[in-house]
Amino acid sequence: MTRTIVVTGSASGIGATTAELLRDRGDRVIGIDLREADINADLSVPEARERAVRETTDRADGVIDAVIACAGISAPVPATIAVNYFGVTELLTGLLPALSRSAAPRAAVVSSMASLQPNSPELVAAALAGDEQRALAIAHELCAHGPEAGYIVYPSSKRALSRWVRRESITPAWAGAGIPLNAVAPGTVLTPMTQDLLSDPTTVAMVDAAVPMPLGYHQPPGSIAHLLIWLTGPENTHLAGQVIYDDGGADVSLRGEDIWSWADRS
Template structure:
């Protein structure tokens, strides 16, 4: 069995770095992509960065990859979150799909979020699904201006989930033999989480109450990395269009 080649975006830190390390430790070739400290430097929040990702990955991979792990994202109360989390992720998946087709066992996965089931802004989600980036950014800006900036992140992830469920079973993905799934983490112990809210007891307690995780809060990053790695492994040959909640039981608790 030949060595598999994977592309991981957001690979300079957090879940992306942990996943890239996990895949590399298992013997895979990993093309790490980020805005810094990566083999491919590309800003997926802008069109030219998305084009650069596709062209640079094609160049360094030799024209064939076996898996894409689209992790890159931010949680800011800003239109940037929509541009990166939704449109940057779609550009990653669609831009690299021609290279996946060259593999005999291609796979792709995106990172979603448990927060997508908690709250969302309909205008942001609708504009994303219409593939109207400027309208989605404007809706996000309006939410921020109205004091609802925290809703931008879950809205971007809900839109991603809905797009993925439809795309995964269409001719470009399932029809081409490419399983496409998403992993939706709960709150895990990343540097970003520690810096933004885990360090503040009041904020941490509020998040824990909103997204209760019976298996522990925060969860381990390694658990997310290993699940992402499995979804793009050769062994995942028959699962597609799924949103896998790796959240310590939060989704089950909230929906029970």
């Protein structure tokens, strides 16, 4: 059965690999990206997101079987929170009516193991409250202190996105409508976004210290794409609200083997 699947960030990296795999198996893909996509849209801009929702819904004839949101940036700039959080959540919310018309609707987003790194609680809170202007103001303030402080916008955006997925996944709009919503959190993926970072031994050592990957080391985009495709396939009937750390063991290396003790009675 041919499915209509929307892939954001379809022009490069994980999104391009995901779109290619889906097309190869016969699915209809509607790609969204800044350029070289079926629908060109800047997801950092609210008006562009609204237009992308309209054009995507029209192109899909009102019925979408799955949305896979891969678009994202990691630069120490305010636009990172706009693209990585609002560009994902508002697009998904806007496409909900078209998803609800599918016989087996699914959605998955790309988070990051950076969601485990230090972040700005104020920025995360503003994003989860849906206050984009406040979020951008906080991001501007962080970035004004230089790239090191500005980088915090990235893990903050992914922490907020991961929390949004968990929060929304069990609501009537998603679980109640029979739509599994999940996230995949990669480790260090070999994409154009990381190419410069991984071209210098000094920055590679820094990356590997922050993202230790004992299994397989730096991963190809396909390692994430295949998981996203399963999560948005009809086979996934009950997995909901999960942030799956597909990261070569980075999560376990950093957090350890016991993540359950918080629930134990003292």
